[in-house]
Amino acid sequence: MKPSWTLTGRKSRRWAGITTWRTRSIVPFQAKCIVSKVVSPLRKGETVEVRRLAPEDACASDVLVLIRRQGRNMAVPLSQLAAIDPDESTDEAIGDWHYWVAQGYLF
Numbered sequence: 248m249k250p251s252w253t254l255t256g257r258k259s260r261r262w263a264g265i266t267t268w269r270t271r272s273i274v275p276f277q278a279k280c281i282v283s284k285v286v287s288p289l290r291k292g293e294t295v296e297v298r299r300l301a302p303e304d305a306c307a308s309d310v311l312v313l314i315r316r317q318g319r320n321m322a323v324p325l326s327q328l329a330a331i332d333p334d335e336s337t338d339e340a341i342g343d344w345h346y347w348v349a350q351g352y353l354f
Contacts, residue, residue, distance in 0.1 A: 275299070276337050278314075278328035287323045288316070297328065310344055 275298050280289040289295065301311035301322040311322040326348045330341050 276333050277331040279331055280327055281329045282327050284324055284327050287327060288321070289323055289327060294331065295323075295328070297325075297330075309348070 275296055278295055278297050280291050280293045280295070283289065283291050295314040295316055297312045297314055298320070299313050300306075301313050305311055305322055310325040312325050312328070313320055313322055325341065325344055328341075330337055333341065
């Protein structure tokens with residue numbers, strides 16, 4: 248599925264994803280880890296609650312979301328999560344970001 252936003256110019260390509268996320272009401276939601284990543288403690292198949300976006304300055308190369316895991320708040324890459332029973336807006340936003348990453352784009 249192609250994203251609902253368009254990409255024009257280098258700066259727009261770099262920040263389109265985070266702008267899309269910051270202007271949508273998408274959290275909190277339940278998510279399932281779909282892939283393990285070296286920068287994250289989550290294991291494939293693990294379920295977590297996404298609470299909100301991580302601060303913008305923490306999102307250097309990927310959209311990070313804050314989760315609660317084992318009594319701690321931590322940031323994990325959104326690209327490793329799939330929402331469980333999301334509302335339409337959340338589903339579209341996550342789909343857009345997964346498409347963005349699959350095309351090889353990062354911040």
